[in-house]
Amino acid sequence: MLHRLLYVSTADPDMRNDVLEHLLDTAERRNAALDITGLLVFTGTHFMQLLEGPKDAVEAVFDMICQDRRHSAIARLIAEPVQERSCPDWSMALRVVEAANDGPNQIFTVDDQALEPFLPDAMAPDLRVLFQSFNTMKRATHVAAE
């Protein structure tokens, strides 16, 4: 039985592109070896990651991810058995959706379609909604931190 895990976390403020690329390299290699597939979205401040594969492998990789000091405040949103993978072709894909610089009067940038072209057709509808709404959270989180 396949297992699906989805979490959100807060990135280390020093997170840089080269760190992210190195992290993706490691993730792709290990995930491929463990038959794990998924998607990592980074907003510049937060991560949302989907991991799918054999349950033991997914939980073992998630344990490692939880100990990684490059992010914190890790919240697991979904852990459930599934019939099919939502991102079958990616050992781990990375999508960076930087917050738009739209001035102090714009509290929310409700751009829930920004990720749409990138999300696979096979993605389960509930996951699709979560990834899209995660992308709308970035301005709210930013304002709250000021």
Ligand SMILES: Cc1cc2nc3c(=O)[nH]c(=O)nc-3n(C[C@H](O)[C@H](O)[C@H](O)COP(=O)(O)O)c2cc1C
């Ligand atoms: C946001 C985030 C997502 C990650 N995703 C994965 C992943 O999907 N697979 C993986 O093996 N490691 C992932 N990592 C890295 C692991 O936490 C861990 O650092 C790495 O696998 C350690 O490998 P190494 O000791 O061989 O370098 C992720 C780290 C972060 C911060």
